[in-house]
Amino acid sequence: MKVLLFCCKGFETMEFAPFVDVMGWARNDYDMPVEVVTAGFSKTVISTFGIPILVDKSFDEIDVSEYDALAIPGGFEEFGFYEEAYDKRFLNLIREFERSNKFIASICVGALPIGASGILKGRKATTYHLGDGRRQKQLAEFGVDVIPDQSVVIDKNIITSFCPETAPHVAIALLRMLMGEDKAQVVAKAMGF
Structure with a gap:
């Protein structure tokens, strides 16, 4: 099993690391035969707070x-996240994973490019929920049935x-999809979850 962990400029390292660790x-x-391959539009991606990350593959x-799955960490607007998250090439990549019936996992505003791709139209999802709720409103604008109170x-x-x-x-939910409930539970327990 292979997970493509795609890092848009301005992604959050805290949302990147759990996929690698789990x-x-x-x-x-x-x-368990599961591998993570990191990728971005360039070989070095500057994450939120200016930390450069060297990825395995360029776009x-x-x-x-x-790949069996696509993982998308969210990021900060101030660090340019949406410049790459809404890039047509990335939206097409998301659509290609969906057309191939592969798993797609996102954290926080990583859901917004999935919404922008059109594949969440009429489906349930959520995104960043704090503050004025504008990120959830943005997700709803893509025709998504936003579940506002489910993490x-x-x-x-x-x-x-x-x-x-x-x-x-x-990350544990994605492992469950890839390897099954029993195996995911063993890893989650070992990691203290």
Whole structure:
């Protein structure tokens, strides 16, 4: 199993790390065949708060057929997240994962490009919920049935969530989709969840 962890400029490292850690524990400690491949529009992606992250693949090197899931951490507008999150190439990548019936997991505002791609129209999802609720309103504008008071929402193959606090729960939910309930529970318990 392979997860493509796509990092748009301005992504949050706290929303990136749980996918690496949860899948890493599964692979290294419990011999589960799950691998995370990081990607971005360039080989070095500058995350929120200016931390550079060297990714495994640039956008042009991605072959969707090699992956079982797409993971999307959210990010900060002030650090340019939406410049790449709403890029037509990224929205097409999301659509390609959906057309291939693959899993898609997002944290916080990582749900917004999924909404913008059109694949959440008429489906249940959530996104960042604090403040004035504008991120949930933005998600609703894409025709999404926003569940405003549920921290993690799963609609068939798509996982969305509220905020950074939900990140490990989303990663564990994705592991559950990939490896099954029993195996995911072993990893979650070992990690203290």
